[in-house]
Amino acid sequence: MSDPQEQENLRLSRAEAEAELPGLVARVEAANAAYHRLDAPEISDADYDALKRRLAAIEANFPDLKRPDSPTAQVGAAPAEGFGKVSHAVRMLSLENGFSEEDIADFVERMRSYLGLAAEVPLACTAEPKIDGLSLSLRYENGRLVQAATRGDGAVGENVTENARTIADIPHRLTGAPELLEVRGEVYMSHADFAALNARQTERGEKTFANPRNAAAGSLRQLDARITAARPLKFFAYAWGALSEPLSDTQFGAIARLKALGFQTNPLTLLCADLPAMLAHYRAIEAQRATLGYDIDGVVYKANDLALQARLGFRATTPRWALAHKFPAELAWTRLEKIEIQVGRTGALSPVARLAPVTVGGVVVSNATLHNEDYIAGRSSKGAEIRAGKDIREGDWVQVYRAGDVIPKVADVDLARRDPAAQPYDFPNLCPECGSEAIREEGDAVRRCTGGLICPAQAVEKLKHFVSRAAFDIEGLGAKQVEAFYKDGWIREPAEIFTLQARFGAGLQQLKNREGWGDKSAQNLFEAIEEKRKIPLAKLIFALGIRHVGESSAALLATHYLSWARFAEAMRAARPGTPEWEELLSIDGVGETLAASVTAAFHEGPEYEAIQRLVAHLIIEDAVLPASESPVSGLTVVFTGTLERMTRAEAKARAEALGAKVAGSVSAKTDILVAGPGAGSKAKKAADLGVKVLDEEAWLALTGLA
Ligand code: IVH
Numbered sequence: 093m094s095d096p097q098e099q100e101n102l103r104l105s106r107a108e109a110e111a112e113l114p115g116l117v118a119r120v121e122a123a124n125a126a127y128h129r130l131d132a133p134e135i136s137d138a139d140y141d142a143l144k145r146r147l148a149a150i151e152a153n154f155p156d157l158k159r160p161d162s163p164t165a166q167v168g169a170a171p172a173e174g175f176g177k178v179s180h181a182v183r184m185l186s187l188e189n190g191f192s193e194e195d196i197a198d199f200v201e202r203m204r205s206y207l208g209l210a211a212e213v214p215l216a217c218t219a220e221p222k223i224d225g226l227s228l229s230l231r232y233e234n235g236r237l238v239q240a241a242t243r244g245d246g247a248v249g250e251n252v253t254e255n256a257r258t259i260a261d262i263p264h265r266l267t268g269a270p271e272l273l274e275v276r277g278e279v280y281m282s283h284a285d286f287a288a289l290n291a292r293q294t295e296r297g298e299k300t301f302a303n304p305r306n307a308a309a310g311s312l313r314q315l316d317a318r319i320t321a322a323r324p325l326k327f328f329a330y331a332w333g334a335l336s337e338p339l340s341d342t343q344f345g346a347i348a349r350l351k352a353l354g355f356q357t358n359p360l361t362l363l364c365a366d367l368p369a370m371l372a373h374y375r376a377i378e379a380q381r382a383t384l385g386y387d388i389d390g391v392v393y394k395a396n397d398l399a400l401q402a403r404l405g406f407r408a409t410t411p412r413w414a415l416a417h418k419f420p421a422e423l424a425w426t427r428l429e430k431i432e433i434q435v436g437r438t439g440a441l442s443p444v445a446r447l448a449p450v451t452v453g454g455v456v457v458s459n460a461t462l463h464n465e466d467y468i469a470g471r472s473s474k475g476a477e478i479r480a481g482k483d484i485r486e487g488d489w490v491q492v493y494r495a496g497d498v499i500p501k502v503a504d505v506d507l508a509r510r511d512p513a514a515q516p517y518d519f520p521n522l523c524p525e526c527g528s529e530a531i532r533e534e535g536d537a538v539r540r541c542t543g544g545l546i547c548p549a550q551a552v553e554k555l556k557h558f559v560s561r562a563a564f565d566i567e568g569l570g571a572k573q574v575e576a577f578y579k580d581g582w583i584r585e586p587a588e589i590f591t592l593q594a595r596f597g598a599g600l601q602q603l604k605n606r607e608g609w610g611d612k613s614a615q616n617l618f619e620a621i622e623e624k625r626k627i628p629l630a631k632l633i634f635a636l637g638i639r640h641v642g643e644s645s646a647a648l649l650a651t652h653y654l655s656w657a658r659f660a661e662a663m664r665a666a667r668p669g670t671p672e673w674e675e676l677l678s679i680d681g682v683g684e685t686l687a688a689s690v691t692a693a694f695h696e697g698p699e700y701e702a703i704q705r706l707v708a709h710l711i712i713e714d715a716v717l718p719a720s721e722s723p724v725s726g727l728t729v730v731f732t733g734t735l736e737r738m739t740r741a742e743a744k745a746r747a748e749a750l751g752a753k754v755a756g757s758v759s760a761k762t763d764i765l766v767a768g769p770g771a772g773s774k775a776k777k778a779a780d781l782g783v784k785v786l787d788e789e790a791w792l793a794l795t796g797l798a
Pocket of ligand 1: 221632
């Protein structure tokens with residue numbers, strides 16, 4: 093049966109339609125404006141939908157009357173570019189996870205020792221539910237909501253302002269707020285709303301969501317804010333970013349202030365005096381988990397004193413003053429159908445369990461990691477028994493678990509259900525992708541393919557890493573596209589990304605004929621590639637995908653060597669025993685393993701040649717040291733002896749925050765040695781080399797930290 097509205101229209105003459113149309117268009121436009129710009133919807137959603145349906149029906153019956161700028165033309169017509177980008181004024185971080193009570197005790201102890209707190213000094217923490225949604229940053233200027241952005245990679249997120257405005261829990265105006273206030277929190281969907289949404293989706297024959305978190309993320313990231321508006325999203329505020337003045341001097345006080353300003357804050361947020369109180373609140377929250385009506389996946393602890401939070405500061409991506417205490421993982425039993433081997437970027441052969449699909453905590457799981465050959469055999473990498481020595485075989489019944497977002501794992505195996513004919517798994521010693529020998533070096537838990545870049549799996553994985561978010565992050569060139577381009581032989585190594593346009597740009601024809609590619613998307617891709625030719629040094633070092641070089645070690649190397657030329661030259665020259673090797677090891681956070689791995693990539697061979705081909709296409713931005721106005725920025729500092737005013741860890745973090753490089757040993761490159769009581773050989777070496785030596789007080793005075 094056709095739409096009742098359409099039938100009604102069939103009774104409408106052309107003249108009547110012509111007469112009705114302008115008024116209808118104006119009403120829809122006014123409703124849109126009220127909704128989006130004036131922040132004050134004037135008609136109900138149902139009335140709005142009815143208006144729009146009538147307009148669409150008239151247009152369908154009299155297509156020539158349809159105005160090109162009709163509001164119906166804008167519905168669901170997703171702008172091709174997607175969301176705009178937003179640089180976060182203050183990075184949006186993630187949280188370190190803890191699972192056991194010991195992990196939490198460790199967390200408290202680490203903070204105490206970093207701060208050098210005596211046992212009798214209290215260290216209160218807040219404890220609150222960890223909401224399982226997606227984080228959002230709201231920027232208020234002079235009390236008006238001016239921007240909303242998703243977390244993205246922490247530094248740059250997506251502009252979802254229009255969508256955020258449709259969430260009832262998010263105030264559009266604040267009274268009595270600081271001039272600049274960035275409020276951060278979690279967008280989520282309640283169980284009831286999730287169930288109703290899925291029921292509606294089913295009814296309409298549209299896709300349903302696996303869990304409330306996916307539903308919330310899918311709803312917030314709609315290019316058409318109308319769709320977001322129709323989805324029942326909620327928001328809890330629990331943190332902040334940039335501020336023109338502090339909200340309070342405690343975490344607890346700041347949350348109370350956000351509540352007073354009109355935000356929803358979680359009622360289970362509690363101030364805990366000590367570890368037992370934190371753990372007690374964790375258990376209390378866990379006991380209520382099933383009846384809260386929304387998903388939580390743990391409890392977040394935060395040091396309450398904001399001055400202490402400031403002193404504790406951050407690691408690469410997580411604060412030292414907070415921890416997520418995750419709930420135990422969810423478990424399920426299923427049949428392991430097959431063990432497959434995946435070959436990674438560094439050649440690691442990783443066994444993957446292909447499972448009969450099973451629901452674990454609301455998500456359907458059909459793959460799980462088996463870690464490595466020892467894990468399958470029932471022993472740890474050190475040779476000790478795990479799972480009481482039970483091995484895992486194809487066809488076995490296995491217990492699968494997942495904790496949070498992490499890849500599902502296999503915890504246990506049921507020997508009673510094992511087929512007597514099942515055979516122990518024979519781990520391959522040849523790479524399944526390229527046939528090269530796969531060897532296990534001493535002390536390595538992992539067997540690796542020795543094929544290097546001739547191994548297609550390694551080459552593709554390296555490319556995927558290269559374009560990943562924390563590396564080159566080229567819009568329109570994700571893992572899927574890279575894989576397809578590799579298969580077709582268009583992009584075999586990173587350098588070829590930058591020659592793609594030269595090789596295929598002229599015709600665009602081939603690219604255009606690929607599934608999902610048109611003139612516009614090809615052009616967009618070339619532009620996105622062009623944009624990333626200019627790349628910061630740290631990102632490039634990370635993007636190379638050298639084993640052991642993660643984001644934070646790449647940043648360490650970049651801030652030490654500052655330019656590509658210096659870095660590459662040093663890596664080429666560094667071999668054990670050379671001054672370049674010593675210099676590399678003097679960087680705090682660089683050990684022998686990392687040093688061996690990063691220098692190997694620069695020794696003569698195919699890997700180095702590929703790096704050279706790549707950098708020929710790039711403009712590499714020198715690393716900049718933070719806080720260049722500080723009197724110690726760019727200087728290399730070594731701490732030795734006992735520090736009395738702060739712990740070594742804090743001294744190091746503060747020096748780095750001021751732009752100094754902190755090294756572990758004294759060399760001719762050292763600018764300042766900060767020597768506390770008990771300084772020994774380092775002080776002597778500094779004296780021999782004529783390095784400036786300061787005591788702790790003089791250092792604090794120099795850096796303005798006294
Ligand atoms: S605080 C600097 N508090 O968990 C610390 N995060 O796994 C900022 N999350 O990215 C985060 N509930 O999206 C904080 N009560 C809570 C939270 C919470 C959920 C999310 C947040 C964060 C992620 C880290």
